[in-house]
Amino acid sequence: MEPGKSAYELDLDTLLVEERSLKCQLVNTDNGVKFILTLVPLKDGTVRLRVEEESPMRQRFTPPYVLNGEPVPDRLKLISKSDKNVLVAYGSYVIDLEAVPFKIDISSGESHLITANARGLFRFEHTRPKPGCLHVFFGNKGVYIYREVRDESEDPGVWEENFKSHQDNKPYGPTAVAMDFTFHGAQVAYGLPEHADSHALRTTTKGDPYRFYNLDVFEYELKSEMALYASIPLLIAHSPRQTSGVFWLNPSETWVDIVTGNSNVVSSIVNFVSGGPEPQVESHFMSESGNIDVFFLLGPKPQDVFFQYSKLTGTAPIPPYFSLGFHQCRWNYIDEADVDNVHKGFDEHDMPMDVMWLDIEHTDNKKYFTWDPFKFPTPVEMQQNLTAKGRKLVAIVDPHIKRDPGYFLHNDATNNGYYVKNKDNSDYEGWCWSGSSSYLDFLNPAVQDYYSSRYKLSNYQGSTENLFIWNDMNEPSVFNGPEITMPKDNVHYGGWEHREVHNIYGLLQVVGTYNGLVHRSDIAEIENTQRPFILTRSAFSGSQRYAAIWTGDNAAEWSHLAASLSMCLSLAVGGMSFCGADVAGFFNNPDRELFVRWYQAAAFLPFFRAHAHIDTKRREPWLFDDEVTRLVRDALRTRYSYLPLWYTLFYGNNATGAPVIRPMWVEFPADTDGLTLDDQLLVGDSLLVRPVTEAGASQVSVYFPGDKTIWYDVESYQLYNHGKTTVPVTFSKIPVFQRGGSIVPKKERVRRSSQLMHNDPYTLIVALDSDGKAEGYLYIDDGYTHRYIYRRDSSVYIHFRFADGKLSSNLVGDTRYSTPCWLERVVILGMKPGPYKAIAFSCK
Numbered sequence: 106m107e108p109g110k111s112a113y114e115l116d117l118d119t120l121l122v123e124e125r126s127l128k129c130q131l132v133n134t135d136n137g138v139k140f141i142l143t144l145v146p147l148k149d150g151t152v153r154l155r156v157e158e159e160s161p162m163r164q165r166f167t168p169p170y171v172l173n174g175e176p177v178p179d180r181l182k183l184i185s186k187s188d189k190n191v192l193v194a195y196g197s198y199v200i201d202l203e204a205v206p207f208k209i210d211i212s213s214g215e216s217h218l219i220t221a222n223a224r225g226l227f228r229f230e231h232t233r234p235k236p237g238c239l240h241v242f243f244g245n246k247g248v249y250i251y252r253e254v255r256d257e258s259e260d261p262g263v264w265e266e267n268f269k270s271h272q273d274n275k276p277y278g279p280t281a282v283a284m285d286f287t288f289h290g291a292q293v294a295y296g297l298p299e300h301a302d303s304h305a306l307r308t309t310t311k312g313d314p315y316r317f318y319n320l321d322v323f324e325y326e327l328k329s330e331m332a333l334y335a336s337i338p339l340l341i342a343h344s345p346r347q348t349s350g351v352f353w354l355n356p357s358e359t360w361v362d363i364v365t366g367n368s369n370v371v372s373s374i375v376n377f378v379s380g381g382p383e384p385q386v387e388s389h390f391m392s393e394s395g396n397i398d399v400f401f402l403l404g405p406k407p408q409d410v411f412f413q414y415s416k417l418t419g420t421a422p423i424p425p426y427f428s429l430g431f432h433q434c435r436w437n438y439i440d441e442a443d444v445d446n447v448h449k450g451f452d453e454h455d456m457p458m459d460v461m462w463l464d465i466e467h468t469d470n471k472k473y474f475t476w477d478p479f480k481f482p483t484p485v486e487m488q489q490n491l492t493a494k495g496r497k498l499v500a501i502v503d504p505h506i507k508r509d510p511g512y513f514l515h516n517d518a519t520n521n522g523y524y525v526k527n528k529d530n531s532d533y534e535g536w537c538w539s540g541s542s543s544y545l546d547f548l549n550p551a552v553q554d555y556y557s558s559r560y561k562l563s564n565y566q567g568s569t570e571n572l573f574i575w576n577d578m579n580e581p582s583v584f585n586g587p588e589i590t591m592p593k594d595n596v597h598y599g600g601w602e603h604r605e606v607h608n609i610y611g612l613l614q615v616v617g618t619y620n621g622l623v624h625r626s627d628i629a630e631i632e633n634t635q636r637p638f639i640l641t642r643s644a645f646s647g648s649q650r651y652a653a654i655w656t657g658d659n660a661a662e663w664s665h666l667a668a669s670l671s672m673c674l675s676l677a678v679g680g681m682s683f684c685g686a687d688v689a690g691f692f693n694n695p696d697r698e699l700f701v702r703w704y705q706a707a708a709f710l711p712f713f714r715a716h717a718h719i720d721t722k723r724r725e726p727w728l729f730d731d732e733v734t735r736l737v738r739d740a741l742r743t744r745y746s747y748l749p750l751w752y753t754l755f756y757g758n759n760a761t762g763a764p765v766i767r768p769m770w771v772e773f774p775a776d777t778d779g780l781t782l783d784d785q786l787l788v789g790d791s792l793l794v795r796p797v798t799e800a801g802a803s804q805v806s807v808y809f810p811g812d813k814t815i816w817y818d819v820e821s822y823q824l825y826n827h828g829k830t831t832v833p834v835t836f837s838k839i840p841v842f843q844r845g846g847s848i849v850p851k852k853e854r855v856r857r858s859s860q861l862m863h864n865d866p867y868t869l870i871v872a873l874d875s876d877g878k879a880e881g882y883l884y885i886d887d888g889y890t891h892r893y894i895y896r897r898d899s900s901v902y903i904h905f906r907f908a909d910g911k912l913s914s915n916l917v918g919d920t921r922y923s924t925p926c927w928l929e930r931v932v933i934l935g936m937k938p939g940p941y942k943a944i945a946f947s948c949k
Contacts, residue, residue, distance in 0.1 A: 111206035111225035115142070120191060125178040127193060131156060131207060138231045144202070144209075146179040146195035150404065151413045152211065154221065156282075156397040162232040163277055165396045166605035168356045169548075170616050171647040173419030198403060211401060217289040218349055219401055226285035226389050229397065232277055235264055271587040274528060274594045277602075283391040284399065286351050288342030291386040293770070293780045294365045295343065296350070298675040299335035299644075299656070301327045301668055304768055304783035306340075306363050314360040314391070319608050319643045321582035321589045324660060324692060327668050334580060334657045335644035336608040337679040341402075341410055342386040345775040350402035350410045352417065355392040356608040356645055358593075362389040394605050407771045408763055414680055415762025419650040421683055423759050426888030427497055428573075428638045428653070428683075429751045430459030430859040431741055432714035433725070434499075437466035440480035441487045447725060448491060452857055454727045456738050457745045459858050461491060462499045462575065462714070471539035472512050473502045474559050476567045484567035492571050495860035499640070500568075503578040504547075504614050507539035514559065518545060523552045525603065526596040533595050535583035544581055544591065547613035548606055549598035553620070560621030570626055573638040574618050576652070579611040580643045611643025612651075619651040632895040640712075644681060653683035653712050661690025661721075666703050667798035671783040673710055674768045682758050682765035685712030694722050697729045698800055698836070701736045705839045706796035708744040709788055711751070711765050736837055742855045747788075749850040749867060749883060754789045756884035756902065765789065773810035778829070782808055791847040791881065792819070795832070795840040807832045807840055815845035817872050817934045824935070845935060846874030848881025848905045853930070863888060866929030871907050873935030879907040885922055897921060907933070 112135045119130035131140040139159040146152050153176060157165065184192040190203045198218075201210040209221040221227075263279040265272060288294075294306040297315050309315060309330060317336035325333055338353040340361070353359065364387040390399075402413040433451070438444050444461055451458040469475040476484045488498050506515050506524075518524050524532040524543040532543050546552050562568055583591050593604035606613075622637035639652040648654070656672045659665040669686035676684040688707045689695045695703065704726070707713050717724055726737040754765045764771065767787040769779030785795040785807065793816060795807045808829045809816050816825045819841045832840045843849060849870045856862050871879050883903045886892070892899035901922035904915045912931060931943075 111208075111222060111227055113207040113222075113227050113229075115202060115204040115207050117186065117188060117191060117204050120186065122181065122183045122191075122193065125181060127181060127191075127202075129202070130159065133229070133231075140229060144181075144193075144200065145176075146181050147400075147416075148177045148179050149413055149416050150196070150402070150409060151176070151417065152195065152198075152200065152401040152403065154209070154397070154399050154401070156229060158229070158231055162234070165280070165394070166356075166601050167396070168354070168606075168609050168645075170612055171354060171356070171609065171645060172417055173647065173650065176417060211403065213403070213405070216347060218347065218403060219351070220287045220289070221399075222285060223287040224285045224387065224389070226283055228281065228283040230279045230281045232280060235276075235278055268587045271592060273587070273592065276528075276594070280394040281392060282355070282395060282397050283389065284397055285387065285389045286340075288349060288386040288388075290347055290383055291342035291344045291349075292366050292384050293343050294340060294363055294386045294388070295768070295770075296337070296339045296341045296675060296679050297361055298337045298679040298681070299333045299672065300331070300675070301325050301329055301333060301656075301672060303328070303781070304671040304674045305781040306365060308364050309362050310364060314362040314389075317359040317361070317608060318588070319580040319590075319611060319645075321578060321580050323658060325657065327664055334642045335611075335648075335654060335676075335681075337644065337646050337676070337681065338390070339414060339646065339679050340388055341407075341678060343407070343770055343774065343780065344384070345777060346405075348404040348407045348410050348774060350404070350414065351388065351390075352400040352402060352414060352646065353390045353392070354398040354400065354646070355395040357392050357394040357605055358607065359390060359392040361391070363387070394602075407774055408761070411678070411680075411762040411764060418647045418680060420759045420762050421649045421681075421755070422636060423752075423755050423886070423893060424653070424683060425636045425638050426748070426752060426863070427459045427495075427859050429711070429748055429755070430713070431457060431744060432460040432462060432499070432712075433458055434462030434464070434714055434716040435721075435723070436464040436717065436719040438463060439466065441483065444487060445490060448494065448496060450725055450727060452494070454734055454738065456726060456741050457855055457857055457859075458496065458741070459860075460497045460499055460573075462716070464501055465503070465538050467500060470507070470509075472507050472509065472514070474514065474565050481567075485569055488569045488571050495858035497571050497573060497638075499573045499575050499638070501575040501577055502618070503538065503576070504544055504581050504610075505535070505537035505539055505542035505578065505583075506545060508534065508541040508543055515543070517555065518543065521551070521555070523549065523555060525591065528594045528596060530596065533591065535591065536585040537578065537582060544583075546597050547610065547617055548601065552598070553613075553617045556617040557621035557624065560618070560625045562625050565625070568625075570635055574622065575640045576611070576614050576618055577642050579614045579641060581610050609645045611641055612645045612648045615639055615641045615648060615651040632892045633890055635889050636891060646680065649681045649683070653685075654681050655684065655712060655714065656686040658691045659687050661693040661695035661699060663699060663798060663800055665690055666699065666706060666796070667784065669706070669710070670786060670796065670798075674766060674783055674786060677711075677764040677766050678768070678771070680762065682755070683711050685710045685714055687714065687716040689715060689717070689724060691716055692718050692721070695724070697733050700724065700729060701733055701740075701836065702797050702839070704737045704740040706794075706798070708740045709766075709786070709792070709794040709796070709841070713744060732836075739837065745855045745859065745862065746851050746853050747849075748859055748862070749852055750789065750791070752888075753850065753882055753884040757789070757882075769808070769810045773814075776810045776812070779808055779810040791844050791849050793842040793844065797834055797839050802834055804831050804833045805840060806830070807842075809842070813875060815875060815935070816842040817845065819843050819870075822934050843870060843872045843934070845872050846879050847872050848879050848907065850881065850883040860888075864925045866927045868930040868932065869905060869912070869928065871912065871931060871933045873907065873933065877908070877910075877935070881905050882917070885924055885926070898923070
């Protein structure tokens, strides 16, 4: 990541400034290749920069489904132009484009925000013919054929590359792009999920960059920059005065180098305030192919950046209410009797549970959309037994298709050309759970339509509207492929190489799954269809519009419990709030203490699922001892009591992109002591949770952010003030605190499933701030249809406020919803001692 002298210069004689865009020619002075630079200001404080070849031999790939529609441009105004630079204004921002060397500065008032190519690391490998080969070109005077001699000084690896026994041919040659971005005044960087690392990103100059290349990683390492299952190239840089970000829209293999001062944030700030050099975060993005398409998210506050990113890639739909409950899974429940016994076990031990899961063994010989005829002969009846208790079923559908001439899906895909191809245009064949397999080419619109149609109730025999879907192994995982995935020179629809498509393959699958679930029934009105629930392992930016995610194949180790917090926080600020980790670890067998602590922690993560490897011991919550059973029951009941809060937060996430769980810096951006914390988290802006992540702990350190903020223990109601404090813990308790000034909605009549609690009354926990005030929100709808999108009478959003000793409520927006629920109980924390009386009244 050493800086260099940029060979790229802007030709300002070609500058064209229009009302909503700027265009200019960019020239590589080393070889004369020309590019087109386009700068577009967007609504809500975002700037888009695109750089493309002026005359490419072959167009570059533009990924579908990532952006949630075409971004809306804003107005741009030319301030000045010289032979050295051009200044344009956009709202309160000034953008300075310097010609030699090429550089872009964005500032607001006296604040210098972001510089692109400050370090001269911009690169764009243009498309060109392979040296030493015969090339045919079609011109306006006929066909020209010539042979180009190989440049012996050129590295042969740029045209072909070997990895173990695999060879990657690059018929279009080296097409990498790169650019550096400097965030002025920033001390800490976040984002770039998914990596098993700290939430605050580390400086990478002494090791590998953070890598984005979705892979099936078996027992992944912690504290590592290695690629995992998901790639979300969103980088957020933060200081107490400014938060901004960069979204690098490129789904090919990408590496990101970071230089950040987060190892000593406080001294960095002190140095700056005392007149020393300004702190900054430096980044360097490098992608194997594609165009440069980057969005500058200008903040200035954390919530502004989340909103700006959500305007580009969309927000998650409000999930079905049941999906916020507890999910029970393992690889694999062996038959229908096993499923029946497990879900009855939850009733026998008085434990709430909403969803049973089936892994790959439920299918007929690993053929998806089928059922094992001996182990699962009556799947509809099995689902009906669950729904009678208010529960659902999730079944797995992976992208690898068994190459079996007796399998309808394989025959359809073969006959219609629906598989990803080898470079010779034959169907690609790899190896996965089903043995010899091929992979659907979801980039093909016809394949999307076909795959979605497989979810129709009339096609997916044995399915019902209460069956939901798990898309696993969709990196895609190929056991005998390079890095356990598909070769990069495989070919997709439109002639695009897999190297160009790779990181969105999982996104492409869940798009098809989502559309299939929405349209699987004969219901004509979409408003009356059920909201899909989908879990995906592979993801890219935009995946949040379709699916939840989990952190993959973790281990039953204390370190992996701790890592689940930082990984989910990074996913949440990266737009994927509906995240969780396999409770108690996928691999290995947890001891009783780790088992309990994991449930206690996971009860405060958005997606709450127990899952385990086929070779682990059975670990349903009642299989340890009575104490463990009781403590897990308590954790589950705690989760269910807070379901109204979780649902309300997901409504907010849908509306504004605000993360459902948050690191300290999101709510307290100026509190420097909290900038790098990731062993505790906030649920919304109301609850502070400090899980126990070490064996034998009798106390933990808790940092209470906010100078004037007070916090209440949710069980003892003990009050805590700003600062770091050692808090005692017992085996039955992890520290959870409610923020002074908040009102949290709960339902305290916990039943066997969330559906059976739907009409139960609410409790409000009112935690007063130092001025005796508090406020909060409650969102209510039917919990499962799309009506909340289409009908005003289908939902209600209530604002509660406590001031001057009175609790009041108001409807937010023009919405109405009829519900038999009522307010049963109000608990007020922080009232001064003395006699009180309560008077309830209503206003119409």
